[in-house]
Amino acid sequence: MFTKEELIEFCEAARQNYLDHISIDCVVFGFHEGQLKVLVLKMKKELAWYLPGGFVLKNEPIENAANRILKERTGLDKIFLQQFHVFGDPERSRPHREMYKDMLPGVDNWFSHRFLTIGYYALVDFINVIPTPDHHSESCRWYDLTDLPALELDHNLILKTALDTLRLQLNYQPIGYNLMPKAFTMPELQKLYETILDKKLDRRNFQRRMLGFGILNRLETPRKGGAHKAPYLYSFDLENYQKALNEGLKGGW
Amino acid sequence: MFTKEELIEFCEAARQNYLDHISIDCVVFGFHEGQLKVLVLKMKKELAWYLPGGFVLKNEPIENAANRILKERTGLDKIFLQQFHVFGDPERSRPHREMYKDMLPGVDNWFSHRFLTIGYYALVDFINVIPTPDHHSESCRWYDLTDLPALELDHNLILKTALDTLRLQLNYQPIGYNLMPKAFTMPELQKLYETILDKKLDRRNFQRRMLGFGILNRLETPRKGGAHKAPYLYSFDLENYQKALNEGLKGGW
DNA sequence: ACAAAAGTGTTTGATATACACCCATGT
């Protein structure tokens, strides 16, 4: 992936700038054409794909680190980002560590250290993202969740955990503001829910429930130009959306 | 708290054994006499209290580290333990860092490094715990949640986050097996819920709902000797309890 | 005219809430 000299240089720079033993990996969810998508990278000269990730600067809050990493890969700032789990198995990055160790035998190679990784997931508006590879990577692109290649290391586990968390979240928080365009139709929003949950929902019940949350505004102008009856457009009522984020959607106890 | 020589020794030992920049803090919840309790420690020669915490051995899974730390403070093994958040503000442990820095000026003092801390919370059966101070601490004891002293660093935030997580958890997972004795009455279990949620619940509705989960067995012999009508005793049906843990208690979407 | 998408309402069952009476026990 890089030459020995480059690696030594990277190691030295990393050692100076970043916290040792800690990395961040991000699961970036987007939604487009009825498909839930995940942003992945491919390293140069490797076959497998990775989740976007990076390290924490020595004096940087971890939330900022996650934001910075995502800004570099997507061009987006102020993304909806949520920490969801730390993956701390000492074996989790063994193949990676050994690869780096072999490249510089006998040297204390920063990249061959043990790393815990903090998992964040992000919900972003697909069309605003400009997938941008980093300088270790030859490609950065979206994959359909249903069509995802095998990921390196424990990144499949990280992805699965993110998805489980997102599904849970659906039960007590509104989502969608970050995944949908500014204006959208009810069937489009329903598709998002169906895609995340991987099951069909009833149109009428979905609409009733969603409207019941009071986080949607129906816009004046229906969407024109479709081949069928013009659907209403909705946007999120940000104030109520925010309130629902803080207070939760419905009771439990 | 310790002498210079001791500190130098501790630093060296820590540097050799533990991952740098990473700590673990545990919020240990117990329940006794109708009160939710939290286990806290007091450092020698300091006034303030801390949550039990520690570091991760270089080749140790983080779950094991949390278990090990808790075993040392409580005597208990195989505790219900749940990771809930990483606290990664670079300022979070500043007072601590400066204190240590001042003790060994000019030396690279391991304890004065920046640490992210991984928060775990534990639910334990109060009466089985033997609160055990570590060698930095002069005391380890339970405090009522309602009567808690101010904690050092960001430990009040950690505690609050743990409690919020626990409250959320109540909505989709059974709890109690780890906090209640083997056999208990319905009013006792209700008290646990009321204490965690900090609100009164209706006796009849609580009972109906709880029995509806199908995770309780009513035992043969009611409790004798109380000053009033003998209540039934219940125990958790471990098989169903486990199933409920995995599958969640009720739907949502 | 018709196919496909979108809008809408009602009925039914389940669950949550609110509420009141009876029973057992120790004093």
Add this chain to the structure above:
DNA sequence: ACATGGGTGTATATCAAACACTTTTGT
């Protein structure tokens, strides 16, 4: 006998699920 805690049932409101017909629009 009575005070206290514990057991139980019912009526009502709210919410979730199931389900079918009508409207619009482009072809």
